[in-house]
Amino acid sequence: MKLLPLSKEIRRSFSLKLAMPAMAFVCAFAAGASAHAADVASTGQVHILRTQVPEIVSSGGAAVTGALAGSQHLKLALNLPLRNEDELDSVLQQLYDPQSPGYHKYLSVQEFTDRFGPTQQDYDTVVAWAKANGFTVVKTTANRRLVDVEGSVDTINRALHMQLATYHHLSENRNFYAPNREPTVDLGVPLLKITGLTDVNPRVNHLIHGNAQQHANALKHANGSGPSGEYLPSDMRAAYYGSGSLTGAGQTVAIFSYDGYYSSDVALYYSQTGMSSSVPVNNVLVNGYSGVCDAGDGSGTSPCDDGEQVLDIVNVIGMAPGLTQVLFYEGSSATDILNQMATDNTAKVISSSWGGGDFGSADDPIYKQFAAQGQTFLNATGDSGAYNSQTWAAPSLDPNILDVGGTDLNTTGPGGAWSSETGWSGSSGGYYKAAGYSIPAYQKTAGVITTTNKGSTTLRNDPDVSAEANFDNPTVSNGSFETGYGGTSFAAPRWAGLLALANQQSVAAGNGTVGFVNTKLYTLGLGSTYHSLLHDVTSGSNPPQAGSGSGFKAVAGFDLVTGWGSPIGAAFINALTTP
Known part of the structure; x- marks a missing residue:
């Protein structure tokens, strides 16, 4: 059964009641925030390119209920961004233009990786960082896009300078875990995203x-x-x-x-x-x-x-x-x-x-x-039916x-x-604005x-x-x-x-x-x-x-x-x- 939207007053009261058992945990979050910001400024840590804190958390639609157990193990995927993406977009246009000499001359995995994948040096740097920070590297990928790792929540919190918390979704009456703030990494290589840090979206x-x-x-x-x-x-x-x-x-x-x-x-x-x-x-x-x-x-x-x-x-x-x-x-x-x-x-x-x-x-x-x-x-x-926050689900x-x-x-x-x-x-x-796709x-x-x-x-x-x-x-x-x-x-x-x-x-x-047929x-x-x-x-x-x-x-x-x-x-x- 779906719950009706709650008024602001009720939501605030409900949030406070849920948070009381974890009040010390919440206070620890607040106490560490300014120190975290100063640490980022002094060490040169960088934010991940994609937002990691779910919108339902940042907007106040979820109440923190505690910390995720430090001994719990999670599987994560460290996502590296593409290189030369403007060039890739140009190549894709030629691949699907019948007037182009490059029409349907598709790339192999190796060709794509050599031209647009992360460099081997950057990929090796991420693998080394993961191992140095206590993660077990489970798998590497042929296109150098993902480094699959496993580690305890304590390891994840320490390596990413944040804490994984448990939350209660106020409008959908369910629980999930997510970062309490945007993670940062002591790494000179950019990361696109780290998947596995939240289970906010049901499958x-x-x-x-x-x-x-x-x-x-x-x-x-x-x-x-x-x-x-x-x-x-x-x-x-x-x-x-x-x-x-x-x-x-x-x-x-x-x-x-x-x-x-x-x-x-x-x-x-x-x-x-x-x-x-x-x-x-x-x-x-x-x-x-x-x-x-x-x-x-x-x-x-x-x-x-x-x-x-x-x-x-x-x-x-x-x-x-x-x-x-x-x-x-x-x-x-x-x-x-x-x-x-x-x-x-x-x-x-x-x-x-x-x-x-x-x-x-x-x-x-x-x-x-x-x-x-x-x-x-x-x-x-x-x-x-027509999309809203409950009926829309990526990758739509x-x-x-x-x-x-x-x-x-x-x-x-x-x-x-x-x-x-x-x-x-x-x-x-229809379309759902929060998806963010132009x-x-x-x-x-x-x-x-x-x-x-x-x-x-x-x-x-x-x-x-x-x-x-x-x-x-x-x-x-x-x-x-x-x-x-x-x-x-x-x-x-x-x-x-x-x-x-x-x-x-x-x-x-x-x-x-036929490949990408939309055009x-x-x-x-x-x-x-x-x-x-x-x-x-x-x-x-x-x-x-x-x-x-x-x-x-x-x-x-x-x-x-x-x-x-x-x-x-x-x-x-x-x-x-x-x-």
Whole structure:
């Protein structure tokens, strides 16, 4: 149950009551603040480039409840910034300009690292600093971007000149830990961010189980091949691609996950639906992750709900049944997982249906590496309507990724063609100012943002595209085949499978993979052939949420419910892959 916003007086009283048991701890914070400032001035310590103290702490929306136990151990990732980023931006522009001699001449991991990664000397300096300050270096990375370390809270506090505290989130009634002030390091090398210093953002997937009425309403016009007309992955391939010959042959798709899954649940999905697959699914466990399906907490004891993980796998394969493989990346840190995907550079399409955790703007260097290497990263936007502080979760709204919203699809029958589509009443859209992302160049072009769609002319707008996400989809969780699921979780892997088909065609034509598609997508959306390439969804809306002001309506052209709409199979692929 979500708590209603508290008045200032009540919040102040509540904060004081929570803080009383830890009053000595709070006083110690205050006493050390001026000494800390003087120490920084005298030693030349520097702040990390990205803010580390969560906004909810700095704004007074959380009450300190004590100190994090000094003996507790945490895993951190020391993030180094890119070099020559202006040059990288120029290279990316050339890579995606069909008129440029550098068009689609993607970089290898080594080429990217040599030109834009931290220097070996800087990287070695950070590793040496970590060891000298009592950390255990767990892993180093091929692109020299991350140094994964482990250490006690006491070690972390001492090395970063701050203290990790526990807090109570006043409006969401939950606890978390975070730094009490911005950390500093006695290091001559700049750091972009240190991930792992807070668990303020819960990890969430974008899958929801509809209630009985939502399920019944969805089934009234569902025409799929599954139970009671629910849609199967094969129905999505028929609706969004058709009967063409592309299967994703030769391509690899990666799936991002904060949790493991049961392979038996994937097998159960196929046995219950009559579908089959010969595509191997290979797991990649990142930075010591166990691979246990346990709600992502790593304990091995929590209930396994792998409905998200199963649907990701089967929907990617359903759209692209001839894939070479699916790589399923599992870990507790988004930054670690994303960086592993970039340094592996095996999967050229990457699908994520998760948010929260340590996703954030510090991942932008990784998204740029994806683009430089011809990789596409897709993200599900969420299922709670127009964004506000509770419904928005990073990486949504990042300008360097493709964001996928949801629709309600009608087909001509089981395995049938696309018939009609409306904006899904639960899908995400709009923009959330606290995300801090300025409007990207591809959305600044005249005709994208209009008075009709009510988009922002200064901030990144969501989503870019969309696909079926209503409560008429099945999945399997913990050994049980279940129906009535929905969410943009379904939409993202469906688009991922379609882009694997596009990569198959593009590579065969000698043009390489499609990579970062946003610029080309918006060009196509504004072109004269738009309605022959994408289904322009012009009805439906996403609902307003508390504090968000209002929801948005699907309108002609780009909108904040469905983006440019859903794909018209072969025609869209042909346009996307033609320079």
